Amino acid sequence: MSRVEIMTGNQAAALGARLARVQVVAAYPITPQTSLTEALAQFIESGEMKAEYVRVEGEHSALSVCIAASTVGARAFTATSANGLLYMHEQIHWAAGSRLPIVMCCVNRGVGAPWTILNDQQDSISQRDTGWIQLYCRDNQEIIDTVIQAFRIAEAVYVPVMVCYDGFVLSHTLMPVEIPDAERVDAFLPPYRPHTILSEADPRTINPVMFADPRENAAGVLGDGYMEMRYKLAGALTEALKTIQDVSDEYARLFGRNHGGLLWEYKTEDAEVILTGMGSIANEATIAADILREKGVPAGVVGIRAYRPFPVEAITHAFRKAKSIHCLEKALSYGFAGPIYTDLRAALYGSGCEAAMHDYIASLGGRDIQPDTIAQVVFERVIKPEADGRFHAPLWINCRTE
Amino acid sequence: MPETLFKINAKEYILPGNRSCQGCGLSLAYRMALKALREKTIMVIGPSCLCVLHGLYPSTAVMVPGLNTTFASAGAAASGLVAGLRALGRDDETVVAFIGDGGTFDMGIQSLSGAAERQTDFIYVCYDNEGYMNTGTQRSSATPLGAITSTTPLLAKEEHKKDLVRIMEAHEVPYIATANPAYPIDLYDKFVKAKKIKGTRYLHLFIPCPPGWGFPPKDTIRLGRLAVETGVFPLFEIENGRFRFTGRSRALAERGHKIPVSNYLERQARFGRMTPAQVQVFQQWVDRRWEEYVRRAEADAKHFSP
Secondary structure, X not given: OOEEEEEOHHHHHHHHHHHOOOOXXXXXXXXOOHHHHHHHHHHHHHOOOOOEEEOOOOHHHHHHHHHHXXXXXXXXXXXXXXXXXXXXXXXXXXXXXXXXXXXXXXXXXXXXXXXXXXXXXXXXXXOHHHOOEEEEOOOHHHHHHHHHHHHHHHHHHOOOXXXXXXXXXXXXXXXXXXXXXXXHHHHHOOOOOOOOOOOOOOOOEEOOEOOOOOOEOOOXXXXXXXXXXXXXXXXXXXXXXXXXXXXXXXXHHHHOOOOOOOEEEEOOOOOOEEEEEOOHHHHHHHHHHHHHHHOOOOEEEEXXXXXXXXXXXXXXXXXXXXXXXXXXXXXXXXXXXXXXXXXXXXXXXOOOOOOEEEEEEOOHHHOOOOHHHHHXXXXXXXXXXXXXXXXXXXXXXXXXXX | XXXXXXXXXXXXXXXXXXXXXXXXXHHHHHHHHHHHHOOOEEEEEOOOHHHHHHOEOOOOOEOOOEEEOOOOOHHHHHHHHHHHHHHOOOOOOEEEEEEEHHHHHHOOHHHHHHHHHXXXXXXXXXXXXXXXXXXXXXXXXXXXXXXXXXXXXXXOOOOOOOOHHHHHHXXXXXXXXXXXXXXXXXXXXXXXXXXXXXXXXXXXXXXXXXXXXXXXHHHHHHHHHHHHHOOOOOOEEEEOOEEEEOHHHHHHHHHOOOOOOHHHHOOOHHHOOOOHXXXXXXXXXXXXXXXXXXXXXXXXXXXXXX
8 A cells, every 4th residue: 555654855766766676776975865875775774675785986886887787687776966977977878878777866956166065957957968868856756756657768768767856955855755555566667678688698798899880790680880879769769758658647547646747737728928947946936827827927837847858749739829938947058048948949949839938047056946036037027028039048046147 | 737728618708800909918818718717707898909809899709798888987887797696696607897907007996996895796807908008009007117108109108007906905805816828827727716706806917919019919928928037027816815926926936036127128119218227227116026025925825824
């Protein structure tokens, strides 16, 4: 039977990994991910969870361990934040290129320098182009459910999944969480079947050097070149759009909770002003939307759950009636704009959506952002709308810009 | 000696035709190592000469399953294989990382140290060709003093080689050995022994490299022997803390007739610009280390004997 307990986001993630019957954990502690790795150590040492825990000497090694363990056929999990994620960068590419269904929690934190231990999303956004699926959670219930779903998704398309949630805002905040029943999770998530078996019966050298062009092997069979393998990875990410939605729908049927698959929407039926974002800030935007509605502005929220693959079709549908779009971003492509803004503009171009688009940089390095502030800045833009659809540099909220 | 030769596994694990250079010391050492390791071996390979020897997709010259990993991660990748195999109940397989000096002395030292400190149950082999040979003979921290490399092209390397064996010994691993393809039976025996031991085992292989060091491919064995005869690369093993010379080095230590290092240096173009003073510094460095080893061997023989 499922039961409800009060727990932090990190505890929810650890429980999710335990329910997913992870076989190998490798992690290096970093704030604010730390209590997640501690919880897993507690589970494994106490015997509540049967897994190997490799207490590595750094994050690069953490993901290296997961890559090798996943290659040999074990379900592998890791978690990190900020500079730990950046230190893994080489291996993040390697895991996706190896088509390994590893799941990693990124407990989002701002990136140094200067040091901050507090939340924004610059860490996971900077790993956008590595070939991983990225899912963003808005509360602790979504974290436990998404970690379980992530293994189903990853093992269906052989692409690793990064489950992202905001450091401290979720990782250290207590919320009631319904813990799914273990037997039903087992039915939902069958054991992992690796795509390659490392065995002397069929000796293979995994991930060797490639030539530019396809080549025949000793038996005369034409193998892929590097480019074909990369094309297949790109195709797997596209295929994952359907997988993410299907897995979410099936999970909703079995467990009664639907976090929206690719996107979630709040009061969008009649909304002309749509706020959007990822993670906890998108949740906050729902309160801002209510405040705006009190002021007579027909506002709603589209929360982006799947950032990679970017759900262009779902986005086009969700924003089709918008007159203005307001992107709340905890990351920035320095020298340009926020990542959601740039991706949304690209996705909506030519779709018939004529909405004016506004970009807001908020909450970097843990700077507080309140729903009424969000409502205020959106309101100011709505009553003085920019008539054209041209690119406009982002507005930094709650920041001394003078 | 012939008795041992007949015991060597006749099976070949490297198919005829691979991409190593003519006279490659690595291909000789790897062939003997795989014979000694036999079946149920999984190899971790770094981006190195061995990666090239294994073959370019979709062909491989090696009949042992191998996992390529990034430069810095061999120790961690091996740890992951060991953990994964254990989680799956496959506990009769031996994980071996076979990594160059760049991936060991330099970029890979962190993950190697981590794996050794955790006493990960695997064999780590450093095949030391004393530089980044696969990328075209750049200096590594395993390059000896006086060697010209493509990143020390005019002045030659001004520092001595890092003593990695001593670093590994500080991890209190159960078995450490040095070996050299010029002494294949000694090398074979050490791999056979290493396979039987639990915990982290470290083997350091001296790998003469004709193009990187500048000597004719026919002289690989000669160079390997001269490195031992001069005391530049002594053959030994350290088993649970006990140091013991093996093979030719034991004979040299007992009879005290190692030959001057100039015999070794003068056959390699990389040492072509060494001054007599530098040769003397090199000789003193070799002598000091050799004497330490001899004292250690004598002390350990007394300390560990009943």
